[in-house]
Amino acid sequence: MIKPYFLTALSGLFLTQACIADVNLESVTLDNNPRVLKSIALLQSLKSPQTAMQFNAPYVHDLKNRYKVRSLFVESQNLPIVDIQLTFNAGSARDEEVATGLHGIANMAAQLMDEGTEKYTANEIARAFERVGAQLSVKAYRDMFIVKLRVLSHPKKLEPALGMLMEILNHATFKKSSINLILSNTQVGQKQIQENPSRMMNVQFYRALYGKHPYAEPISGTQRSISKITPLQLKQFSNQFLVAQNMNIAITGQLSAKEALKLSERIAGNLKQGEKAQALPEPIDKSSFDIRHIASDSSQAHVMMGHLGTSRFDSDRLALEIANQMFGGSGFNSILMQELRVKRGYTYGAYSTFSFSQVPGTFSFSYSTRQDQLLSSVQVAHQALIDFVTQPIDLNQLAETKAGMLRAFPNNYSSNANINAQLGAMGFYHQAADYLSQYPKLLEKINAQDVQNAIQKHLHPERLTLIVVNDQLDKTALETRLKQDLNPQAAQPLPTENLPNILNPPEKEVIDLPVSFPTDAPEAI
Template structure:
């Protein structure tokens, strides 16, 4: 930083020298930790400039927290925040992490009130949780939505409410100064206790939703997601889109929204997460203040367990698009599954983000069938799905499906590459500290840990358990939860000859075959009549469509896409998408 600029910012000489000295020391620490950049010359320049300024007596508190990813050679080197479990007078579970470095406090209230609860109060109200979250701050009996927004803005606070499949979250970020903190919390509680749902606000949000639903109907990538979940989950609460459909949203009335809030946004259905510049006692007082302000209510009942497919099934949905969008998968695991660490590493090897993942190598690098192919276990309160997903040129859909399934089969049956295992674990461990780099990310962990009732040692255990995973554990876990003979395949795009799925795979090159060609299992194939890009919204039905190929399957109509879901993510340390 230019000394002249520092003097402009702070005109008094002691102040400018102190600032310059602090900046110089901080820069040196970061530069030395990150990399060696022309070591001698760079050090001399900064040493001379540092020598010109009088050192400050005030300690630089951030130096103790600086580190470099290059120094992370083992899980023992990874520092994780200490999670405290705070008892409350109402029995509401509360987790707290002290973060005194910044004068802010983050609060997340997580209710068991996701879209899986949409139809518990009245049948067919898909999208009710989503609509409630969007309307929560639209006014109280004494404030309009503009009044609420102006109050949060005056206090420098941020409020949000979001619904997912499993959970409904309400978040507040505020300054820790009591002059701002207390009024912000008061406003949060006023919303939760006295939210009104004006018809004008409902109409506005429904109009916006209708536009979004229409756009999703024009996207094959959106269609494949909703169709996959409906085929996999059938009548289970996870089957329907979190945003609902045009037909279901029209059925929702203001009294449905009020009843949903009064039933599920209650103390006994709540987990609290707090991080920021508070002491333990202050955090405990805050948790009691929140939980005692809400109606006690009742905890939501347990969700039913979905039933897995007993045979392979392929659903082909013709769509006027040059690209075909593909999802292949089946039911997987719950969030508290003890095999989650082995499955995390194994999935990263099979279909993670990097180019070293096997699906990426086989489908993209060797054959040029797609720009990217990925896999993931989606872990939720009850059994979530395992999904392989990608898009490809329409005339390459059959070949890509065969290669993807063959790659999965080989991964389950053939010895795993030890070098790939080592590289995968190293990548997971070195990226892990980045997910703990902010109060917001730590808050996300706390919300997930509390909601899914994971141990408070989860953050510290994660790197140790990832590091300990072996190839034997990976394959044992994958074979336990993945049955290639019972896969669901959904394709939205150009029509194709489904019989070709059972023919051998053509090798990519002599040196890059996906493995010994295996006959794919016979499948039930269902197809639908060709549709234009925009289709009318139809509510779910149990009436079977007339299949082109013999099939014993129920074909459900297309509906809007499933939005990304914080409670239905591929496995990651945060449990977020």
Template sequence: MLHQACVGAALLAVTWAQAALPIQHWTQPNGARVYLVESHAIPMVDVQIDLDAGSRRDPAAQAGLASVMAGQMASGLRADPQGAGPYARAMDENQLGEAWADLGASFGAGAGADRLSFSLRSLSYPDLLDKAVALAARQMAHPAFPEAIWGRDRERLSAAIRESLTQPGTVVQNSYASAVYGSHPYGYKTTPESLSRIGAADLKALHARALRTCNASVSVVGDLSRAQVDALVKRLLALWPAMSACQDMPPVAEVQPLKAAQAVSVPFDSAQAHVLMGQPGYKRNDPDFFPMLVGNHILGGGGFVSRLTEQVREKRGLSYSVYSYFAPGLHAGAFTVGLQTRPDQAAQAIAVAQEVVQTFVKDGPTEAELQAAKANLIGGFALRIDSNRKLLDNVANIAWNRLPLNYLDTWTAQVGRVSADDVRRAMARVLQPERMVTVVLGAQP
């Protein structure tokens, strides 16, 4: 009874918190899809713009192109002969940084596997926000991409990559990604060689292809009304290229399932053996998202209360930390089990972890494990939306993945409805323990 009361109280608290955070959604005439949560507690606005221009669209020979292009957008601005105001002039990277510091605002750009993202944070006071929006619009539409700055940064990035390859964690992750994803772009690795094939002209060409208003998902959380946000988004995208029609993006091939188990041994002088084991998992739009979320929490995502931790660490002392996770995206992201152990214990630790995964996939969770996992997830849900930044991340997730607008409202109910049979069925459908890749770095022969 006490357990049920705690879960009920958690559900009530989260439901109350969400009731004040309805998501408004509309599509502008330019095709941009806007998602808004009004939050008037503090005079702040957070904006995220996502585009289908992530690293999955990088040419294989130029791995890292999207990430590099995003990083170089802070290297300066071209002059805008049609513009007016203090930000129409050309700026170098120092002047651009000073302009943002003077506004007390921030702008960022970055690229993940699936999406290219721009972010803006500003106070909502009109005089400051208007200037921040004007500067962000210029930075998105008119970056300079100076050849000299890219040449300097390319050398720095190449040196950083070479240094990272002296770290066992990087080496094992690279080997694992290659084994799991094969030739799919999710497995591409940025190297000094791939960077050497990227010139400033390539950055400009990608930038020109990426900025498509009809491809934009715009998420906003902050102290503005719908009308104010609609005007803000129009100003942010006003300098993007005009398009008469929105053409579909070229398709990207799906991640191929593994055909057989594979064991990869990576020689490396390391005090610990690093182990990664897994396979392609599922796409984010999979209807079994919640059963797999709950299932992985029980298996290895729940920290010290997970089954992998109990069997590998607590009962046998084979590893200080062992974990599992799914990484779903527009394509099937990897399911991964990871651990570190003494080199002479690697074979035993792997055997135990494999047995735990096989048993869990075959039999599913116990009822006690299921109830504990659901209570933990439901009880911790409020921490997922307790700041504007976290709330923006959730809204952007809804926008990007085309999830229902009531996704946050129903999240705890969706978790609560998951049964042991749901977990067992979903895990058995998605995972094939007999065909997983196992990459081991630094183990004794």
């Protein structure tokens, strides 16, 4: 028996649907119908999908700091908040400038920065920030050492937080007891890396590419290297690199330009002045294939391949960003995904990335596949790169890629935190203050020939470094296939079967995600 209240609810539902069906959006006027949801007006815009939405980049003030410390500022009156980012040229690439072989100094300094000063304990520092609702973040990357402070703009909140920030930067003690705690935690982290194929690939990839270069070792260092770090060495790192003349300042929030300038000068003036860090050495590229194997009993074979890329200052950088999106950075539309997943079902995901640094970073792509498909999948991925370098650019794909990048561009300044991260990167890499507003124009100007030239100059399928994680690997057979790919007359036909692995995955399949490279400014365009 159907309950009466159920019939009532059901009839109400049908009545509501009928009313919705009878609504004529053309006749709706919000002024005469105050009960109508205002969102209906927005629905009207869906009838005109061709209408382009205009996004204006924020205006960036390049403040004339009297200490000659680059200071960029964006005024944002929407929230009573101020975001401050101090970006030092003091990443892990500087570790061995303090002591040879002691990788992980910058990272440890970042972790211990708020663990106590000469006047305050770690708990007192934490409570000082909590009382004013401020948030402090300190993190080391390969190039950068970044200190972030978010606090309310009212002087009664801003002043105490700023004072404690200066106390930490100038007087952190880096006590031995805190170092011992880091060592204990790192032992667990090292075990996790060994159990994670993607993490192991990433570490070995950098070591294989960079050799003795400062970028070679992990940002966190190794258990052996960090066990030798002393409070005196951490203090030396701070005194040498966490200084005014080795940083830039980014400020975003509810301040005027005059107030932001005064704030930047107070920060710069209350830090040790010091000197700029020296230029990093140029890494040496390889001239042939370099295949490295990591034995693992994983149900999947994991592959990473690539080579040295170029620096952040290269004029081809934006063209290479477009190229990377086309090759392996744009999901299902990318060439790698089409060749490895859609056509052959070798993997759930294949991704490529460029890392742009002070000196040449990396170009790489990675995926996982079944053990028995390893050699075939590597051949397909390698051939895809060769074709990408040697064949004309697909004009339709180029247009779609540029349009997608342009649509995604406003995400870079969708919040105060995003804006401030952009300002920090712009200051660090010496970009003009109007870079955000110029970016769409720069993107629009790049044509197929620009991308083709950049690809042929910077992508090298003949000298890849490969890291393979699986149970066993015949390096000779793999290198033979790679060399055959480079010689069209000797190359074997690529596999053409369309395997239904996506619909019927093997047992214990691991969905491969993009490898998270420790780059210096992941938010920066």
